Amino acid sequence: MNAPVPPVIVPRLAPLPPVIVGAGPAGIRAAERLVAAGLRPVVIDEAARWGGQIYRQPPEGGPFTRPKSALYGLEAGKADAVHRAMAAIRDHVDYRPRTLAWNCEAGALDLLSDGAVETLPFSHLILATGATDRVLPFPGWTLPGVFTLGGSQVALKFQGCAVGRRVAFLGTGPLLLLVAYQYLKAGVEVAGIFDTTPFLTQARAGVGMLRDPVTFAKGMLYLGWLRARGVPIHYNVRPVRAEGTERVAALVWRDAKGRETRTECDAVAVGLGLRSETQLADLAGCRFRFDAADRAWLPERDAAGRSSVPGVYLAGDGSGIAGADAAELAGERAALALLEDLARDHGGRPVDAARVAELDRRLTGIAAFRRALNAAFPFPADWADAIADDTMICRCEGVTAGTLRAVGRSGQAREINRAKALTRVGMGRCQGRMCGATATELLARALGTGPDGVGRLRAQPPIKPLPIATTIPSPAPGEGVKCDRSPPRERATPQAGRSHDA
Amino acid sequence: MRERIDCDVAIVGGGIVGGSAALFLRQSGLSVTLLERDWCGAKASGVNFGGVRRQGRPLEQLPLSQRAHAIWGRLPELLGTDAEYIRSGHLKLARSEADLDSLIAYRERSQGFGLDLEIIAGEAFRRRWPALGDSAVGGSLCPQDGHANPRLVSPAFARAAAALGAVVREQTPVDRVEKDGDRFVLLSGEALEVRARVLLNTAGAWSLRVAEAFGEPVPLESLHPNMAVTEPLPRFLDVNIGVEGGGVYGRQVPRGNMVVGGGRGFALDADRARPERNAVLGLMRDAAELFPQLRHAHVIRCWTGVEGYTPDRNPVIGPSRTTPNLFHAFGFSGAGFQIGPAVGQTLAELVRDGGTAMPLEPFRIDRFTPTP
Numbered sequence: 001m002n003a004p005v006p007p008v009i010v011p012r013l014a015p016l017p018p019v020i021v022g023a024g025p026a027g028i029r030a031a032e033r034l035v036a037a038g039l040r041p042v043v044i045d046e047a048a049r050w051g052g053q054i055y056r057q058p059p060e061g062g063p064f065t066r067p068k069s070a071l072y073g074l075e076a077g078k079a080d081a082v083h084r085a086m087a088a089i090r091d092h093v094d095y096r097p098r099t100l101a102w103n104c105e106a107g108a109l110d111l112l113s114d115g116a117v118e119t120l121p122f123s124h125l126i127l128a129t130g131a132t133d134r135v136l137p138f139p140g141w142t143l144p145g146v147f148t149l150g151g152s153q154v155a156l157k158f159q160g161c162a163v164g165r166r167v168a169f170l171g172t173g174p175l176l177l178l179v180a181y182q183y184l185k186a187g188v189e190v191a192g193i194f195d196t197t198p199f200l201t202q203a204r205a206g207v208g209m210l211r212d213p214v215t216f217a218k219g220m221l222y223l224g225w226l227r228a229r230g231v232p233i234h235y236n237v238r239p240v241r242a243e244g245t246e247r248v249a250a251l252v253w254r255d256a257k258g259r260e261t262r263t264e265c266d267a268v269a270v271g272l273g274l275r276s277e278t279q280l281a282d283l284a285g286c287r288f289r290f291d292a293a294d295r296a297w298l299p300e301r302d303a304a305g306r307s308s309v310p311g312v313y314l315a316g317d318g319s320g321i322a323g324a325d326a327a328e329l330a331g332e333r334a335a336l337a338l339l340e341d342l343a344r345d346h347g348g349r350p351v352d353a354a355r356v357a358e359l360d361r362r363l364t365g366i367a368a369f370r371r372a373l374n375a376a377f378p379f380p381a382d383w384a385d386a387i388a389d390d391t392m393i394c395r396c397e398g399v400t401a402g403t404l405r406a407v408g409r410s411g412q413a414r415e416i417n418r419a420k421a422l423t424r425v426g427m428g429r430c431q432g433r434m435c436g437a438t439a440t441e442l443l444a445r446a447l448g449t450g451p452d453g454v455g456r457l458r459a460q461p462p463i464k465p466l467p468i469a470t471t472i473p474s475p476a477p478g479e480g481v482k483c484d485r486s487p488p489r490e491r492a493t494p495q496a497g498r499s500h501d502a
Numbered sequence: 503m504r505e506r507i508d509c510d511v512a513i514v515g516g517g518i519v520g521g522s523a524a525l526f527l528r529q530s531g532l533s534v535t536l537l538e539r540d541w542c543g544a545k546a547s548g549v550n551f552g553g554v555r556r557q558g559r560p561l562e563q564l565p566l567s568q569r570a571h572a573i574w575g576r577l578p579e580l581l582g583t584d585a586e587y588i589r590s591g592h593l594k595l596a597r598s599e600a601d602l603d604s605l606i607a608y609r610e611r612s613q614g615f616g617l618d619l620e621i622i623a624g625e626a627f628r629r630r631w632p633a634l635g636d637s638a639v640g641g642s643l644c645p646q647d648g649h650a651n652p653r654l655v656s657p658a659f660a661r662a663a664a665a666l667g668a669v670v671r672e673q674t675p676v677d678r679v680e681k682d683g684d685r686f687v688l689l690s691g692e693a694l695e696v697r698a699r700v701l702l703n704t705a706g707a708w709s710l711r712v713a714e715a716f717g718e719p720v721p722l723e724s725l726h727p728n729m730a731v732t733e734p735l736p737r738f739l740d741v742n743i744g745v746e747g748g749g750v751y752g753r754q755v756p757r758g759n760m761v762v763g764g765g766r767g768f769a770l771d772a773d774r775a776r777p778e779r780n781a782v783l784g785l786m787r788d789a790a791e792l793f794p795q796l797r798h799a800h801v802i803r804c805w806t807g808v809e810g811y812t813p814d815r816n817p818v819i820g821p822s823r824t825t826p827n828l829f830h831a832f833g834f835s836g837a838g839f840q841i842g843p844a845v846g847q848t849l850a851e852l853v854r855d856g857g858t859a860m861p862l863e864p865f866r867i868d869r870f871t872p873t874p
Contacts, residue, residue, distance in 0.1 A: 103782075105768075283776075285770075417544075418541050421548060421657075429733055431803060460803050460804055461776075461804055462804065465733065465800035466786070467800050468797060468799050468801060470783075471783050471786040472787060
């Protein structure tokens with residue numbers, strides 16, 4: 001067989017400006033550190049304003065303004081510090097808001113911005129791509145009024161509106177209490193907290209969380225505050241279904257003793273933790289490993305944030321869920337790793353060893369705290385079993401839980417990409433970003449294995465839908481397509497022999 | 503402890519050719535072991551464009567292609583699924599009068615093969631396919647050609663074979679193959695040894711390993727056709743579209759997604775490939791030019807595969823010239839999906855009867871050997 005043609009990698013004499021994908025806590029702290037070292041990084045972000053998801057800012061010049069204390073609660077100080085850090089370096093970075101990195105090949109990212117595509121070569125890349133909600137369905141979850149917890153929070157932070165007038169908060173994790181607190185503060189009625197975790201599990205694990213007494217205290221504060229205002233808090237709960245015709249009218253849930261209760265509400269916010277956005281790391285060629293705590297395949301990174309690919313660094317929740325505080329530290333640490341590598345390969349000032357040691361120490365502490373958090377708020381692994389066969393799990397392609405279970409149980413699919421090929425799960429607009437976790441859990445249970453036993457969905461470009469219009473040269477003058485390609489227009493590139501249409 | 507299987511026929515490669523060969527061999531009552539290094543139908547057989555067309559093939563492929571056409575018509579009976587196969591018609595577009603002339607010439611040359619090609623041009627063309635706009639001056643329609651979902655069809659052949667008693671082993675690469683007396687011996691690591699009287703080499707882009715083991719090198723290269731799919735769109739296209747001279751091709755599936763292909767991806771390694779950025783963007787632009795309905799659509803996914811191409815773009819099909827009871831079928835050069843099941847059936851015939859009525863001379867494995 002002929003040797004396959006490897007992607008062209010142009011050897012570079014001098015490094016290019018470092019590129020950071022993501023302007024959340026990790027991306028901003030990374031940029032700050034690189035600017036301090038005299039570099040001018042490119043910062044690519046999908047949002048219109050910096051801050052990431054956690055410290056998302058409302059639209060500039062919007063019809064309403066709310067103080068940061070109202071937007072971010074007890075995290076307002078941190079949000080403000082991160083925002084200010086980016087503002088301070090704004091003139092020293094090549095900041096590209098509203099820009100999607102939709103593909104990564106060796107040594108170059110593909111960008112989409114203002115309807116035009118562009119290829120950006122890089123020598124050093126920090127991926128700070130963040131996370132989305134981990135979505136697991138339950139009967140009735142596609143009713144209007146059922147939101148993810150993160151989505152509910154974004155509605156409040158970004159648009160200044162609530163997802164309902166009487167909202168039930170269902171799921172697990174520290175964010176559940178925080179968002180309920182934020183909703184109550186915003187004047188919304190909270191129908192209840194429906195925590196999937198047994199109370200004792202949380203109480204026991206609380207001891208471990210004392211490693212970070214401030215964060216722990218905040219959790220207790222939210223809890224106390226909600227209790228004091230009469231919000232019912234139920235533990236060890238499983239959802240039965242969301243009821244309603246036009247939209248949610250009630251959440252039916254079951255307690256540990258199997259008793260079913262119907263709680264009226266017009267919205268349900270479901271939080272089952274977060275999942276890392278790993279597609280760019282995958283396309284960049286990073287090696288992955290299964291992470292038991294996150295129940296997901298994650299790109300490998302060393303303590304400093306180096307991936308398995310030289311020149312590609314990983315920071316923040318995009319390569320493992322550790323929260324915003326850890327993201328700030330990891331972003332700075334990844335930037336220092338990049339600077340260490342630059343100094344080694346190209347000469348230059350050595351990095352501040354004391355600062356590196358300090359960051360490493362604090363990241364280690366956070367890791368221990370995260371382990372305690374994971375113990376306190378375990379993922380409800382039996383949730384997948386309760387998903388009825390006729391419940392839709394992939395909304396893009398209309399795939400039900402039963403369809404997926406069937407290909408597993410019949411032995412047709414022993415691996416998640418096979419399940420995708422046979423059932424279409426993960427083939428739609430979201431490319432498995434939303435349904436992938438569910439599909440993995442369901443297939444694993446159908447095969448009698450864990451989520452580590454069914455492989456991981458391979459990323460394909462574009463990682464988010466790419467408008468075809470970006471490739472059509474605009475007739476208007478001055479609106480050229482930025483990408484550098486020009487096969488003859490009169491006919492598509494001729495293939496040797498004939499077309500490849502099977 | 504090494505597992506040992508003794509059987510009549512060992513097949514290396516569980517794509518549409520190997521899978522259908524296994525199925526037809528089982529129908530003849532021969533014992534079959536099919537070894538697939540990945541999952542059956544997961545490589546080129548399962549990730550190709552999904553065109554099921556006879557039109558446009560070189561004449562020497564048409565007897566096999568016609569034979570395949572009959573098999574495609576029996577999919578539910580053979581596989582228990584229609585695999586989204588639709589006889590939508592295949593329309594080959596002419597973008598110039600010269601292209602139209604070559605379509606007319608092809609219709610003349612292919613008379614007698616049963617394609618029933620219909621040349622439609624000018625006003626009649628525009629009336630019949632108003633959605634195609636001004637992208638073509640006319641075209642050649644093969645009314646009974648169509649398209650199918652390769653992800654469903656190709657694994658289904660191996661599955662149907664297994665249901666009839668074939669031993670199908672996935673995730674089972676063949677590390678060594680040799681002949682021991684009148685038996686072929688295939689080794690997969692320390693785990694498995696298969697002994698068989700007959701060996702079928704249907705391993706697609708990976709077929710050289712077996713061919714070379716028996717002294718039959720072929721100038722096969724791996725290429726990676728590039729494909730993309732849009733979000734579901736309102737139905738505007740009822741035929742599978744190709745273009746005379748090559749380039750972009752497209753089909754709209756019943757749920758509305760438009761599948762388009764053109765250009766090439768690149769290899770990540772010998773086993774994996776990925777769409778290439780400029781090919782993706784070029785394909786999107788060319789597709790929008792051909793189908794104005796796509797101008798405001800999004801591409802939601804791109805993909806490619808690993809396919810073996812021969813210098814003359816015809817496959818290798820038939821008996822080994824060095825080793826009795828070894829048969830090859832590979833190198834379909836991006837056009838094996840439609841004829842695959844007929845090739846499997848023909849291989850089964852060769853094994854069972856020692857011969858076939860299908861003309862295989864153009865596909866001899868030794869045709870690339872330079873004459874001294």
